[in-house]
Amino acid sequence: xxxxxxxxxxxxxxxxxxxxxxxxxxxxxxxxxxxxxxxxxxxxxxxxxxxxxxxxxxxxxxxxxxxxxxxxxxxxxxxxxxxxxxxxxxxxxxxxxxxxxxxxxxxxxxxxxxxxxxxxxxxxxxxxxxxxxxxxxxxxxxxxxxxxxxxxxxxxxxxxxxxxxxxxxxxxxxxxxxxxxxxxxxxxxxxxxxxxxxxxxxxxxxxxxxxxxxxxxxxxxxxxxxxxxxxxxxxxxxxxxxxxxxxxxxxxxxxxxxxxxxxxxxxxxxxxxxxxxxxxxxxxxxxxxxxxxxxxxxxxxxxxxxxxxxxxxxxxxxxxxxxxxxxxxxxxxxxxxxxxxxxxxxxxxxxxxxxxxxxxxxxxxxxxxxxxxxxxxxxxxxxxxxxxxxxxxxxxxxxxxxxxxxxxxxxxxxxxxxxxxxxxxxxxxxxxxxxxx
Numbered sequence: 201x202x203x204x205x206x207x208x209x210x211x212x213x214x215x216x217x218x219x220x221x222x223x224x225x226x227x228x229x230x231x232x233x234x235x236x237x238x239x240x241x242x243x244x245x246x247x248x249x250x251x252x253x254x255x256x257x258x259x260x261x262x263x264x265x266x267x268x269x270x271x272x273x274x275x276x277x278x279x280x281x282x283x284x285x286x287x288x289x290x291x292x293x294x295x296x297x298x299x300x301x302x303x304x305x306x307x308x309x310x311x312x313x314x315x316x317x318x319x320x321x322x323x324x325x326x327x328x329x330x331x332x333x334x335x336x337x338x339x340x341x342x343x344x345x346x347x348x349x350x351x352x353x354x355x356x357x358x359x360x361x362x363x364x365x366x367x368x369x370x371x372x373x374x375x376x377x378x379x380x381x382x383x384x385x386x387x388x389x390x391x392x393x394x395x396x397x398x399x400x401x402x403x404x405x406x407x408x409x410x411x412x413x414x415x416x417x418x419x420x421x422x423x424x425x426x427x428x429x430x431x432x433x434x435x436x437x438x439x440x441x442x443x444x445x446x447x448x449x450x451x452x453x454x455x456x457x458x459x460x461x462x463x464x465x466x467x468x469x470x471x472x473x474x475x476x477x478x479x480x481x482x483x484x485x486x487x488x489x490x491x492x493x494x495x496x497x498x499x500x501x502x503x504x505x506x507x508x509x510x511x512x513x514x515x516x517x518x519x520x521x522x523x524x525x526x527x528x529x530x531x532x533x534x535x536x537x538x539x540x541x542x543x544x545x546x547x548x549x550x551x552x553x554x555x556x557x558x559x560x561x562x563x564x565x566x567x568x569x570x571x572x573x574x575x576x577x578x579x580x581x582x583x584x585x586x587x588x589x590x591x592x593x594x595x596x597x598x599x600x601x602x603x604x605x606x607x608x609x610x611x612x613x614x615x616x617x618x619x620x621x622x623x624x625x626x627x628x629x630x631x632x633x634x635x636x637x
Contacts, residue, residue: 244281245630246288251281256635258335259284268463277636285631289623291347294354301349306342309349355616362612364604372607373597378548378566382588383540385526388581392518398510407499407506414502420454421490422465426482433476433483440474440487449487461486523575523582530572530586545591555583566590 242250259280260267266276294300310316316327331341398406407414425448427433436446457465464477465486473488499506529536548566551557555576557565565573565587574584597603 241632242630243632243635244285245628246285247292247627247629249288249292251284251288253635256281256284274636281631281636285629286620286624287347287351289620289627289629290351290354292627293623294350297354299350299354299357301346301353303346305349306346309345310342355612358615358619359612362608362615364608364611369600369604369607372603373594373600374592375548375562375566376597376603377592377594379545379591379593380551380565380587380589381544381546381591382542382571383586384543385523385536385538385540385584385586386578386581387519387523387526387575387583389515389519391581392515392522394511394515394518396511396514398507402510403503403506404499406510407502411496414497414505416495416497418494419492420465420468420488422452422454422457422468423449423487423489424452424457424461425449425485425487427485428482430483433485436485437474437476440485445487445489449485451489519581520575523584527572527574527584530584540586545593551585554578555585 241253243253243256244251260277263276263280266272310327311322315330316322318326328338331338334341336344423445425433425436425446427436439446454465460479461477461484464475464484465488468475468486468488470488470491475486477484477486497505526536526538548557548562551565552562555574555578557573557576561573564570571587572584573587575582576585
């Protein structure tokens with residue numbers, strides 16, 4: 201098994217996702233290079249290499265369960281295509297610098313794959329049978345495997361240039377071993393009194409500027425009959441086809457349908473509103489009773505929602521103002537007449553989780569001599585921290601070698617991320633947006 205996992209921040213896509221060599225034939229489909237010289241269309245073209253619709257579709261098969269969710273469909277498609285693009289970019293770069301997996305390496309991987317063995321030994325018949333079921337020829341599979349191994353060798357080569365100094369390790373140890381004691385001033389909506397009621401003009405202005413936020417999504421209502429009697433099911437189906445709706449059945453909204461019939465129901469429309477399917481010895485007659493298009497609520501319908509939003513925003517502004525005042529007082533050494541919660545030997549990780557502290561703020565918290573931090577947005581309002589004591593418990597970092605490995609991996613990931621970003625700026629990539637809709 202091997203993994204080549206890399207998340208590219210710019211494209212929000214996986215560069216390489218290889219969980220096991222045993223499943224490579226699911227990840228790499230038939231990319232007919234001859235299409236480059238014909239009239240067939242490409243999903244994307246990377247420096248002249250055509251990523252074919254079939255290659256794209258086969259890769260999408262791995263995420264079929266996510267594609268069934270409408271809200272994720274476009275996101276998944278885009279990420280899958282960008283992963284294919286990034287993979288091709290890396291392969292072409294590897295070849296350009298003379299890094300290529302040999303035929304012997306490809307053969308060894310295939311021979312050692314347990315999926316291709318029979319009685320503990322590699323079987324050419326099993327190998328061909330599995331590839332045939334996957335829609336691949338041995339030549340195609342071996343070509344794609346060679347591509348993956350080439351990229352893996354490129355990453356191994358890059359790994360040789362990653363190192364970690366003692367100062368870097370010591371720096372990370374200090375961050376992990378830092379302990380903080382002090383006071384946390386937590387402010388919730390009940391901390392402020394709001395004497396404010398938005399005017400009709402304010403409500404209408406906010407509504408007109410944010411109309412899409414008050415959209416009502418399309419909705420459908422289905423009626424479903426379940427029976428074990430085949431003849432009865434077909435009779436109901438025929439009646440529905442003729443426009444006669446039988447009594448009984450169960451009513452479902454489009455988000456309430458059982459998963460085993462939702463796929464069939466999604467295909468229905470008001471022109472063709474009925475279908476019949478069988479599952480587990482039972483017949484399901486599915487009828488689309490009602491279909492409402494998406495729309496935007498009128499001002500009167502959305503008025504209460506708009507008012508609630510404006511009141512919450514105003515209260516948040518007052519809370520932030522109060523939190524800032526508390527921070528300023530603490531910074532000046534003044535006494536703050538507010539309840540607080542004491543914390544003792546808290547870690548950076550705890551602060552990151554609770555207050556979403558990151559980047560330079562973490563460094564300031566650990567290494568500066570400042571005492572007051574915030575205000576930080578929390579789930580219930582705002583928080584201001586007053587650090588009374590900092591200490592470093594080096595004994596809490598028990599496995600120095602594991603920490604070193606973790607940092608090296610993080611450094612390698614950053615290097616790959618930067619490497620791919622630079623490549624993307626220099627190569628020609630054309631995306632066919634039609635396939636991402």
